[in-house]
């Protein structure tokens with residue numbers, strides 16, 4: 001789906017945000033870009049989504065040489081600022097915007113709005129101006145507008161920040177469903193507790209914008225020393241079982257519960 005090689009990006013003030021990143025994302029994969037604040041996750045996501053031109057290196061999409069612009073409607077990129085997706089007079093129009101740009105019928109756009117509004121608990125907010133929404137509501141509306149174009153690849157920058165427990169569970173369920181439908185999902189986060197719920201593979205970034213490790217979610221999340229060296233706390237469930245002296249560490253709460261029941 002995405003093949004990045006030698007990616008590097010420096011901001012105008014000379015800050016190197018991403019440095020020499022090689023990364024291949026296969027169809028249907030769920031990948032987390034994990035790293036501490038300032039590691040370059042957001043910048044990398046923008047580079048992968050074709051929204052920033054790299055200073056060095058290149059990104060290939062779908063095994064072709066088409067530039068990011070040409071495959072824009074197949075890539076759904078959620079940046080950290082929900083305001084970037086909410087620029088119409090109402091939330092409804094924001095969600096309809098993508099389908100309209102793709103030339104879909106009004107009936108199909110309406111259908112997508114209704115489905116996404118129900119999923120994200122936005123029905124009562126559809127006719128409001130987006131700036132009158134709370135931070136978490138804006139994030140949910142932004143995610144709905146990204147999903148409205150039915151992308152093949154989703155690139156999500158900290159999608160759960162500001163989102164409460166119920167809506168978090170709803171969004172995680174939806175990501176599971178999209179993944180089961182074959183959508184490729186890349187999620188950036190500094191939150192090790194979230195990773196096992198959204199990814200099967202992890203790309204761990206260090207503070208210098210370089211990849212420190214890649215591996216299965218289990219491999220990366222149970223290597224507590226390496227996580228700490230990268231500036232991250234291990235997931236709570238991993239830390240708990242590690243400190244309690246367990247050998248084989250669970251990475252999800254459900255797995256931990258199962259383990260304890262068997263004891």
Ligand SMILES: Nc1ncnc2c1ncn2[C@@H]1O[C@H](COP(=O)(O)OP(=O)(O)OP(=O)(O)O)[C@@H](O)[C@H]1O
Pocket residue numbers: 011012013015016017035036037038039040041042043044190
């Ligand atoms: N517009 C900018 N101008 C200059 N430096 C920037 C800019 N945006 C980000 N940076 C710097 O680039 C580096 C990577 O930032 P980036 O936002 O990609 O990291 P991140 O891993 O997403 O961080 P966080 O977890 O805090 O969101 C940091 O050192 C940051 O200070």
